[in-house]
Amino acid sequence: MGRTPRQHDRARGAVKRGLLLAFVWVVLTAGARDGLILGLAVVPAATWLSLHLLPYGGAVRLWRLAALLPGFLARSLVGGLDVAWRAFHPRMPLAPGWMERASRLPDGGRVALGGELSLMPGTLAAGSRGGRIILHVLDTTQDNAATITREEARLAALAAPEGRS
Amino acid sequence: MLELATDALTVALTAAGLVFFLAGTVGLIRFPDTFSRLHALTKADNLGLGFIVLGLALQAESWHAVFKLGLIWALALVAAGTAAQLVARTALRADEGGRPTRQAEGRE
Structure with a gap:
């Protein structure tokens, strides 16, 4: 409620970007448990940097x-x-x-x-x-x-x- | 038996990869100018790495390793495509002697 569709899209874009980078992190750390803890810091930072460098500009559909x-x-x-x-x-x-x-x-x-x-x-x-x-x-x-x-x-x-x- | 088949496939795929790397290098040496050489390097080496990644993925012990190999190939692919464009653009500008009318590349 109260959110414009545009904001909603951007939030969705950020979540998708974050999920993709989280997947990459799990792949890189081979799913190791101590890697997951570090990932809690790394993935949001990478997502922020990614959105900063390449702002969400409409959905490029992965499928x-x-x-x-x-x-x-x-x-x-x-x-x-x-x-x-x-x-x-x-x-x-x-x-x-x-x-x-x-x-x-x-x-x-x-x-x-x-x-x-x-x-x-x-x-x-x-x-x-x-x-x-x-x-x-x-x-x-x-x-x-x-x-x-x-x-x-x-x-x-x-x-x-x-x-x- | 299955292991033998997988190993044989790995050997075949990595061998194919090496042939493409060799082709890229032969093109780099034989082709007449910077731009033609870039064609050889970009396209042949991309395939070379692709085949080696495929061959190695068959030997991977976890799904992480498979995706990691895929990620390596995808990143190398993007890097190769970008680097080829940058080298070509710079070489073109150098060839044209940096004439003022020609310096608007990539600005619009």
Whole structure:
């Protein structure tokens, strides 16, 4: 009672963040009992620092992230195989080049997209300029634009409100 | 018998991991420029670590150890993606000689 929905969301965000970090703490201490006592101090401190560095800004839904994981792993496997094949090939088939792409994602989203694209086959983010992502591509003959569009749509869906996909 | 199969799988997975680490290093040495080399390092080493983590997870004695290995891989993944972007951005700026019109990266 008396709490605005916004505050309610923020509190929920803080609790979720705290639970996640508590889980990480239990993993790191292997569930040791004396570790749990120290965790009572460490987890709240880490949660505070985490919220300070990255304020709660709308729910990124963990289950949506989990749903994206298999596809991401498969495509980063393709990315690794692709670059390994090019590295070992005697003639080293490369056709490097540059691309620029406008992105509707906010700042943090662009960084995440850049990090993800750097693990996908043939693309590497090299910062952004005026809202446009600068990308280095390993092979200009492959369809790099499709890769970018696909990854951007996936990340955008991750942060979208419930009910919209 | 099951133990033998698990051990064999561990050997296969960690061996695959080593091949990817080797590929990353070969790419680092052979590829022609900073940016292409970054592709090799980021993508191949990420897979190398992933396969080694998988292989070791099969030998883990507790669920904590499995999650800890997973955490190591996830953190290395995020670090690799971030570091690759930072190196590429800095190298690009250096290539362009820091011309004033080009210094707005990541500001908007």
